[in-house]
Amino acid sequence: xxxxxxxxxxxxxxxxxxxxxxxTMAIAAPAIASSTDPTVPADPAFDxxxxxxxxxxxxxxxxxxxxxxxxxxxxxxxxxxxxFIVEFLDYRLGVTSSSGTDGASDGVSSVGRTYSxxxxxxxxxxxxxxxxxxxxxxxGGTTVNxxxxxxxxxxxxxxxxxxxxxxxGNSSNVPQYVSWRWIDATDCTVxxxxxxxxxDSSPNSxx
Numbered sequence: 001x002x003x004x005x006x007x008x009x010x011x012x013x014x015x016x017x018x019x020x021x022x023x024t025m026a027i028a029a030p031a032i033a034s035s036t037d038p039t040v041p042a043d044p045a046f047d048x049x050x051x052x053x054x055x056x057x058x059x060x061x062x063x064x065x066x067x068x069x070x071x072x073x074x075x076x077x078x079x080x081x082x083x084f085i086v087e088f089l090d091y092r093l094g095v096t097s098s099s100g101t102d103g104a105s106d107g108v109s110s111v112g113r114t115y116s117x118x119x120x121x122x123x124x125x126x127x128x129x130x131x132x133x134x135x136x137x138x139x140g141g142t143t144v145n146x147x148x149x150x151x152x153x154x155x156x157x158x159x160x161x162x163x164x165x166x167x168x169g170n171s172s173n174v175p176q177y178v179s180w181r182w183i184d185a186t187d188c189t190v191x192x193x194x195x196x197x198x199x200d201s202s203p204n205s206x207x
Contacts, residue, residue: 039080040191041152041182046162047073048176048198052121054166055205064123066109066166070176070201073115075159078152083185085136087149091164092177098197100177106164108148108178115159120204128158139183140190151185173201 051072054065065071070093078084088108095103112127131151136144152158162178179195 037192039082041076041078041080041084041086043192043194044086044180044196045075046178046196046198047075048196049202050118050204051176051198051202052204053201062121062123064110064113065121065163069109069164069166070106071121071161071163072176072178072198072202073159074162075115075157076150076152077157078154081154083135083151083153084191085131085134085139085144085149085151085183085185087139087144087181087183088162089148089179089181090177091162092179093164093201094174095177095197096175098177098195100179100195100197103175103177106166108162109165110163111148111160112150113161113163115161117159121161128160135185136183136188139188140181144183175199176201 051070052065053070054062054067070091076086088111090100091106091108092100092103093106095101112130113121113123114125114127115121116125128150131149132146134144134146134149135151138144150158150160176198177195178197180193181190182192183189184191
């Protein structure tokens with residue numbers, strides 16, 4: 001009891017300051033690499049609130065966006081010393097949880113059309129620099145799909161749209177789930193795999 005009373009407030013504060021970050025990292029660590037790992041870019045930041053949908057026959061001026069499709073803007077940053085590839089693996093609609101294990105796979109039809117904060121999707125805007133030819137044809141034992149991948153150089157920040165394939169039927173307000181992976185372009189190793197989830201779709205129309 002006496003030894004416990006001799007612990008000063010300063011010593012206690014030091015103990016808390018050193019132990020708290022370790023607990024935070026343990027909770028936040030992804031399956032392959034920590035999002036705070038300085039050798040791996042942070043998770044892509046999806047802006048589902050500014051996403052859009054192409055509601056079928058009422059929207060005819062979006063040649064770059066399939067009928068009954070969805071699109072969401074995303075921003076990626078590469079603070080590392082290596083060039084990276086981000087590949088968007090799947091875009092699922094109507095999922096019931098953030099695990100993305102159910103719902104319909106609408107796929108990813110295209111990525112890379114430039115996004116400006118708060119701006120509407122426009123087929124006349126440019127695209128981020130082409131990731132062609134791909135520096136990696138295969139990574140982690142699977143083929144890298146160029147049409148759904150974006151290359152980013154060290155120090156770059158890119159904002160662009162991820163667009164789904166077209167569904168049959170109306171584009172309703174449904175939960176959305178997008179999965180992705182980071183690939184180090186220098187040695188084609190998969191550094192991180194993750195996903196983003198929104199419980200509903202933005203009501204914004206692409207028209």
